[in-house]
Amino acid sequence: MLALSGDDVRSLVPMKMAIELMKEVFAELSAGRATSPLRTPVDVPSESAVSLYMPAYVPSRQGLGLKIVSVFPNNAAKGKPTIHALVALVSAETGEPLAILDGTYMTALRTGAVSGAATDLLARPDSQVVTCIGAGAQGVTQAWAVASVRPIERIYVADMNPDAVSSFAGRLGKLAPDLEGKVVPVTDLNASLAESDVICTATTSKRPVFDDAALKPGTHINAIGAFTPEMQEIPVETVKRARIVVDAVDAVLAESGDLIIPINSGQLDRSTVSLELGQIATGAAGRTSDTEITLFESVGNAVQDIIVARYAVDEAQRLGRGHQFTL
Numbered sequence: 001m002l003a004l005s006g007d008d009v010r011s012l013v014p015m016k017m018a019i020e021l022m023k024e025v026f027a028e029l030s031a032g033r034a035t036s037p038l039r040t041p042v043d044v045p046s047e048s049a050v051s052l053y054m055p056a057y058v059p060s061r062q063g064l065g066l067k068i069v070s071v072f073p074n075n076a077a078k079g080k081p082t083i084h085a086l087v088a089l090v091s092a093e094t095g096e097p098l099a100i101l102d103g104t105y106m107t108a109l110r111t112g113a114v115s116g117a118a119t120d121l122l123a124r125p126d127s128q129v130v131t132c133i134g135a136g137a138q139g140v141t142q143a144w145a146v147a148s149v150r151p152i153e154r155i156y157v158a159d160m161n162p163d164a165v166s167s168f169a170g171r172l173g174k175l176a177p178d179l180e181g182k183v184v185p186v187t188d189l190n191a192s193l194a195e196s197d198v199i200c201t202a203t204t205s206k207r208p209v210f211d212d213a214a215l216k217p218g219t220h221i222n223a224i225g226a227f228t229p230e231m232q233e234i235p236v237e238t239v240k241r242a243r244i245v246v247d248a249v250d251a252v253l254a255e256s257g258d259l260i261i262p263i264n265s266g267q268l269d270r271s272t273v274s275l276e277l278g279q280i281a282t283g284a285a286g287r288t289s290d291t292e293i294t295l296f297e298s299v300g301n302a303v304q305d306i307i308v309a310r311y312a313v314d315e316a317q318r319l320g321r322g323h324q325f326t327l
Contacts (some may be wrong), residue, residue, distance in 0.1 A: 001097050003323040006068035006105035012315040015141075015148050015175075018113035019120065023281040025058055025307040026117070029248060030278030034058045038254055041301045042226075047074050050228075056094070062257055063310035065089040067103055067302050073204055076161070082136060082204075083107055087309045095182065099313045103305065104137075106312075109302040111202075112141025114247060115222035118277055118296035120149040121196055122245060123220035123288045127197030131186070133209050133233075134202035135159035135168045136227060142200035142222060143183075144176050155179065156196065158186035159203075163235055170205060185259045190214040201225050201233040208255070212237035217291035225259055227299040231257040234295065236267050242295035245275050255299045 004012070013021075029036040039054040049072040057064045060109040069085035085103025090096060119127075127150040132139045135157050143155050157168045165185045173180030173239060186192045191264045193199065193214040201209055203225045212235040221242070239262050252259055253273060262268035277296065280286045287294055316322040 001325055001327060002099040002316060003312060003325060004099065004101040004312055004321070006102040008316065008322055009101060009106050009109065009308075009312050012319075012321065013109065014242050015109070015113060015144055016114065017311070018109055018308060019116040019145060019148060021307050021311060022110065022114045022117040022304060024060070025303045026114070026247060026276065026278035027281045028060055028278070029301065029303050030059060030276045030282070033060065034303050035151065035184045036248070036301050038304065039249060041136055044072070047072050049073065053316050054305070056306040058303055058307050058310065059092070061270060061307055061310045062092040063087045063089065063306040064092040064275040065306050065309060069103060069306040071204075074112050087305050089306070089309050089313060090326050099309070101309050101312060106305055106308055106316060108137040108141040110308050111138050111224055111298075111300060112145035114277070114298055114304060115142050115200060115224060115296065116145025116149050117281070118222055118245065119146050119220060121277070121280045122294040122296060123150060123198050124218050124287070124290055125150070127151075127220070129156070129196045130154070130198040130200065131156040131158065131192050132200045132202070133158045135161065135164035136202065138202035138224065139200065140171050140175065142180065142202055142224070143172055146200065146222075147179055148174065150198065153182060154188050154195075155183045156192040157183055158189055158192070164212075177241045198222070203233055204231065205233050206231055208235040209233050211235065215293060218293070220296070222296050222298070224300070228255060229257050229260045233263055234258045236262045238293065239263040239295065242293040244273055245277055245280060245294065245303035246273060247277055247287070247298040247301055249273060249276060251299050258297055258299055
């Protein structure tokens with residue numbers, strides 16, 4: 001059995017490859033060729049936390065396994081990351097345990113990568129300015145992924161935690177050194193949004209994190225933080241006027257507060273949530289004009305982790321990386 005650390009995954013799966021893997025796996029999911037049951041959440045009330053259990057099967061890559069991801073918001077006060085995760089793969093031929101991988105970096109990588117894929121398919125080709133609302137580990141890889149598919153010249157960063165903002169450039173620089181000098185802390189969010197071609201939201205907020213009126217025409221939004229029905233990052237006004245694209249319809253309608261809240265209040269017709277990223281990756285229309293607001297809403301899907309994990313394991317076996325052990 002193989003064990004891969006976060007550093008192993010980082011060296012084995014470049015961001016641009018991860019972005020292409022996201023296009024591939026969501027195309028498989030939309031076509032019904034991959035299996036991903038809705039995740040099972042286990043609440044931990046004493047910590048205002050949740051642990052999520054997420055199985056998936058991606059036949060095209062012989063990927064079969066499970067991801068466990070825990071989101072503990074109180075960890076910041078303990079000097080620990082908010083998100084911890086583990087991925088386990090089993091053989092799709094025999095069911096035997098195949099590998100365990102650190103899922104914490106993988107979560108940030110694949111979440112950034114799916115926003116990179118959405119940006120590549122939906123954002124205007126000339127997009128040069130991105131604002132990241134949420135400066136944690138997810139925010140860093142959002143910026144990295146967007147800059148991997150568009151000629152980004154400025155990266156605005158906003159967060160309620162000033163330490164996260166001040167460390168953002170250094171953390172991003174460790175992943176993509178050429179981007180470190182492009183980071184600018186936000187002093188006026190509305191002014192930053194008025195310049196921005198792409199916006200990435202990666203927070204744990206339960207209320208919208210920006211004003212709809214601040215958006216300029218043609219903005220593309222990647223919304224990845226609202227993964228429960230109570231969470232909300234995107235203003236209802238923005239959701240109502242945007243072209244909505246989702247990672248998986250069933251999942252977002254069960255989990256994403258950005259969509260569930262306006263649907264339940266009668267402000268959004270459930271039928272408008274029907275276009276999946278995988279459909280656009282295989283030829284469905286994406287952006288329809290240079291002035292259209294496009295919104296990619298994602299709650300995350302285990303197929304992302306399983307395809308990245310399978311690719312990492314295949315590369316590790318080819319290159320002789322990782323740690324072999326017997327259970």
